[in-house]
Amino acid sequence: MLAKLSSRPAFRRRAFTGALTLALLGAGLPAVALAGDRPQPDLSRFYRQKVKWTACKDMDAPKDLRCGKVTVPLDYARPGAATLDIALARYRATGKSRGSVLLNFGGPGGAGVSELASDGKEFMDLTNGYDVVTFDPRGVGQSSPVSCGAGADQGSAATDEEPADIDSADPKVVLKQLRKAAEICAKYSGPVLPHIGTVNASRDLDVMRQALGDKKLNYLGFSYGTRLGAVYAAQFPKKVGRLVLDGVDTLTEPLSEQGVAGAEGQQTALEDFLTWCVRDIACPFGTDARSAPDRVVQLVRSLDQDPVQSDFGDPFSGQDLVGSISQALYSRQLWPTLERAVAALVEDGDTRAIMAFSSGGSDLPRLGGGGGLVDAQDVPLDNLPAALMAINCADDPDRPTAEQITRNLGRLRTEYEQASPVFGRYRLTEVLMCYGRPKGTDYIRDAVKDVDTSKMLLVGTRGDPATPYRWTVETAQRLGASAVVLDNKGEGHTGYASSKCVHTKVNDFLLYGSLPPSGSSCAADSSGE
Numbered sequence: 004m005l006a007k008l009s010s011r012p013a014f015r016r017r018a019f020t021g022a023l024t025l026a027l028l029g030a031g032l033p034a035v036a037l038a039g040d041r042p043q044p045d046l047s048r049f050y051r052q053k054v055k056w057t058a059c060k061d062m063d064a065p066k067d068l069r070c071g072k073v074t075v076p077l078d079y080a081r082p083g084a085a086t087l088d089i090a091l092a093r094y095r096a097t098g099k100s101r102g103s104v105l106l107n108f109g110g111p112g113g114a115g116v117s118e119l120a121s122d123g124k125e126f127m128d129l130t131n132g133y134d135v136v137t138f139d140p141r142g143v144g145q146s147s148p149v150s151c152g153a154g155a156d157q158g159s160a161a162t163d164e165e166p167a168d169i170d171s172a173d174p175k176v177v178l179k180q181l182r183k184a185a186e187i188c189a190k191y192s193g194p195v196l197p198h199i200g201t202v203n204a205s206r207d208l209d210v211m212r213q214a215l216g217d218k219k220l221n222y223l224g225f226s227y228g229t230r231l232g233a234v235y236a237a238q239f240p241k242k243v244g245r246l247v248l249d250g251v252d253t254l255t256e257p258l259s260e261q262g263v264a265g266a267e268g269q270q271t272a273l274e275d276f277l278t279w280c281v282r283d284i285a286c287p288f289g290t291d292a293r294s295a296p297d298r299v300v301q302l303v304r305s306l307d308q309d310p311v312q313s314d315f316g317d318p319f320s321g322q323d324l325v326g327s328i329s330q331a332l333y334s335r336q337l338w339p340t341l342e343r344a345v346a347a348l349v350e351d352g353d354t355r356a357i358m359a360f361s362s363g364g365s366d367l368p369r370l371g372g373g374g375g376l377v378d379a380q381d382v383p384l385d386n387l388p389a390a391l392m393a394i395n396c397a398d399d400p401d402r403p404t405a406e407q408i409t410r411n412l413g414r415l416r417t418e419y420e421q422a423s424p425v426f427g428r429y430r431l432t433e434v435l436m437c438y439g440r441p442k443g444t445d446y447i448r449d450a451v452k453d454v455d456t457s458k459m460l461l462v463g464t465r466g467d468p469a470t471p472y473r474w475t476v477e478t479a480q481r482l483g484a485s486a487v488v489l490d491n492k493g494e495g496h497t498g499y500a501s502s503k504c505v506h507t508k509v510n511d512f513l514l515y516g517s518l519p520p521s522g523s524s525c526a527a528d529s530s531g532e
Contacts, residue, residue, distance in 0.1 A: 044082045049075060052214040056093060062379040064120040069093050072376055073214045075141070075207045077198050087195060087374030089207055090145035092116040094123060094135040102217040102244075104133040104513055105208065107140070107228030109250070109497075111201070112390035114144030117379065125500050129223075132514045136215065140231075141207060142192070142199040143390045145376045149192035149199065150383035151184065151392070177412065178405050178438070185439030188389060195374070199390070200397030202446050205234040209242060219244030221513060225497045226250040226470055229461070230398070233482060234447060236454040243456040245513050249505070250497035251461050251475040254451050258399045258437065259415070262430040263422045264471055269430075270423035272332040272468035273299065275494070280342050287346040300424050302349065313354040315384075324348070325429045326388070327360040332468060333496040361387070396437040400445040408438060453483040460487050460512050460519075462505055466494030490524035502528040 115137030310318035419427035463475025498505035504525030
């Protein structure tokens with residue numbers, strides 16, 4: 004799930020076993036440990052790196068933001084073969100530094116470098132004790148970005164039939180479209196695609212920690228970034244410093260169940276937005292809260308049947324609108340901009356404002372290539388959804404067979420549309436897109452539990468439209484005694500940017516090591532609504 008911290012409309016924005024965890028020696032370099040008679044791959048050259056910071060190029064960045072990179076193995080089982088670079092950005096500590104705190108903004112698929120460049124002000128108080136660092140995970144942003152070209156359109160087409168026609172539609176056509184989508188994604192994404200996912204991203208994170216000169220990882224992860232943080236805690240428990248997970252993701256639910264929960268949460272957030280919008284005579288969905296939800300459905304269906312032309316020359320469909328709205332609903336601060344953007348679309352056919360919620364990057368197709376950093380302006384336009392699908396599929400071991408999809412597609416379509424008549428099909432498409440891709444890891448579901456780490460802070464928000472509060476409770480129970488829960492009674496996705504209370508408690512922990520008692524709460528903050 005993507006943590007939409009930004010108040011601006013544009014944001015370029017789960018098998019390894021515990022035995023593979025590296026034994027680190029005095030200087031923090033990985034030893035060539037033995038597993039039986041078989042030596043572990045030698046990663047020492049990667050752990051000897053130091054980041055070289057320079058001015059950020061090819062992007063509109065503040066003058067005091069510096070950019071760098073670390074090099075990691077493409078395949079950790081073959082570190083002597085191909086490598087790729089991970090893009091970094093840093094704000095230097097203003098006071099005495101205790102090292103770095105690494106940020107992950109969520110997704111999966113959210114690019115950290117561009118986000119910190121545009122909206123880093125939320126984290127400036129952390130520079131009182133840290134260098135504030137973020138990164139583009141492998142396959143994301145400037146770090147060998149994945150793309151699906153026209154593949155996403157193939158996946159969407161697989162669910163185009165009306166519910167009543169699903170059973171009469173030829174299942175072979177649906178399966179063929181899904182497999183073709185997977186092939187196109189592989190073509191455009193290149194060699195990074197088989198090595199994408201949270202398990203490898205966590206290992207990259209440990210290389211970053213060492214390259215930054217930190218003995219332990221201090222970390223603030225939002226939404227999907229909580230999954231990454233939890234996996235790191237399982238892989239490198241003795242390297243965990245002060246770790247905060249805000250908007251906690253599930254570690255156990257299959258994608259099919261996550262999709263339903265996400266659709267329900269987004270539908271609730273949409274209805275909250277509409278209740279606010281109809282108070283304004285200019286609301287594009289009218290002034291009646293009872294009929295406004297139906298107007299949204301009508302607009303989506305109308306655009307699916309007759310898309311409008313975008314400034315990029317491509318058709319803008321109802322599902323494109325759904326994707327943009329889903330991003331805008333993460334923060335109440337974006338509601339006025341969303342209202343104006345939909346009004347421009349409805350009244351003038353102008354897609355620019357509404358597309359800004361989900362776009363960012365180049366609209367030119369790109370075939371995956373080497374492992375060097377990509378210029379910011381060359382990041383594919385579809386990198387966020389392409390990376391989201393790739394990482395979620397890599398993290399999920401479930402792969403329905405052709406027979407299961409044939410038998411269950413009609414039921415799933417109905418289930419998802421009951422969860423949300425607006426977001427149901429969109430979320431179901433994300434789940435189906437794993438068909439035709441290799442089976443994902445079972446490491447997260449099986450091994451990320453009962454971690455033996457220092458205390459970590461988990462923040463759950465009661466009104467979170469993307470990561471239900473129950474996921475915070477379930478994940479805390481799964482992680483074990485190390486997990487301390489902070490209950491945010493407010494609304495919105497994640498709490499750090501929307502709640503003064505959460506912001507203060509997180510900072511107190513990161514800066515001073517002061518943890519609130521587990522189960523303590525923050526009242527809803529009216530300034531965040």
